[in-house]
Amino acid sequence: MSSSSTLEQASDEASKLNVQKGDHFQGAATPDFTDMIHLQDLPAEYVPEIGKHRKEGRLVIVGDVHGMRDSLQKLLHKLKFNKHHDHLVLAGDMISKGPDSPGVVDLAMKYGATGVRGNHEDRVLGAYAAMTAEHLEMPSVPDPDEKADKTQDELEELSYSHGDYKDRALVRALGKERMEWLKKCPVILRVGDCGSMGKVVVVHAGLAPGVTLEKQDATMVMNMRTIGKDGVPSDGREGVHWQEVWNKYQDKLPKKQKTTVVYGHDSKRGLQLEKHSMGIDTGCLKGGRLTAVVIEGAHSDYKHSIVSVGCPDGRHS
Numbered sequence: 001m002s003s004s005s006t007l008e009q010a011s012d013e014a015s016k017l018n019v020q021k022g023d024h025f026q027g028a029a030t031p032d033f034t035d036m037i038h039l040q041d042l043p044a045e046y047v048p049e050i051g052k053h054r055k056e057g058r059l060v061i062v063g064d065v066h067g068m069r070d071s072l073q074k075l076l077h078k079l080k081f082n083k084h085h086d087h088l089v090l091a092g093d094m095i096s097k098g099p100d101s102p103g104v105v106d107l108a109m110k111y112g113a114t115g116v117r118g119n120h121e122d123r124v125l126g127a128y129a130a131m132t133a134e135h136l137e138m139p140s141v142p143d144p145d146e147k148a149d150k151t152q153d154e155l156e157e158l159s160y161s162h163g164d165y166k167d168r169a170l171v172r173a174l175g176k177e178r179m180e181w182l183k184k185c186p187v188i189l190r191v192g193d194c195g196s197m198g199k200v201v202v203v204h205a206g207l208a209p210g211v212t213l214e215k216q217d218a219t220m221v222m223n224m225r226t227i228g229k230d231g232v233p234s235d236g237r238e239g240v241h242w243q244e245v246w247n248k249y250q251d252k253l254p255k256k257q258k259t260t261v262v263y264g265h266d267s268k269r270g271l272q273l274e275k276h277s278m279g280i281d282t283g284c285l286k287g288g289r290l291t292a293v294v295i296e297g298a299h300s301d302y303k304h305s306i307v308s309v310g311c312p313d314g315r316h317s
């Protein structure tokens, strides 16, 4: 793609954003999602080098952490992760469900990690945008009054009436600084060329084959599991898994255009390693494993390995 067409696309995107912003200023009650980052390039300094004189350094891509801070720490210890030459990428659903979402974001910030926006980050960021639009206070801890004197039924009713009660509680638990960090996580992270792996891209759920990264449907990138006969992705489990279609499509492409996708989101299927896709959600939250794809440079090519640690069941903690 030429740089001018990239620029044109960028300005197309910008004008679309302006339209949405205009609607917002006209008093629409919908939250302002215009700051969602669709596609971002991983800075070149984080991409491992190859060759005789390569610098030391690995790219460590970790699947769905879901608030399992201690498991993430254990995995990084096992890898002897060193933030001075290694780079950590979290493939979305870092937060929600598990015991310590704030702790996971703190670790990510401490290690200078790059996060990708998963369906859970998207939900919570949606709640954050709505709360910000309503000018609600953002206390750093959940408001104790909110739960006081309410029975479970009332809480459920509250949840029903607000729609996103749990998401708002998590926003409050995370606080502004962590929410702003999450907001900067792109839907699609383009790592770049990694030799025989082709171009490497990290997303939370999947990519539609034959569609440019710029034109991918962001909601589907964070949610897809299957692709229908019409070629349209879906979050349903019935039908052909998206990565089957993706791998068949990659096989037909010239070598230089092949793309390997690293993704999470599908703990039911677990580790899914194929030629041009690597599914690494191995169900840490439910007492499975937390898994990383480790990419490093060698003399004339890149190599990758899978490293994982066992996790306690984090669902009821």
Ligand SMILES: [Mn+2]
Pocket: 093, 118, 119, 120, 204, 264, 265, 266
């Ligand atoms: Mn997910």
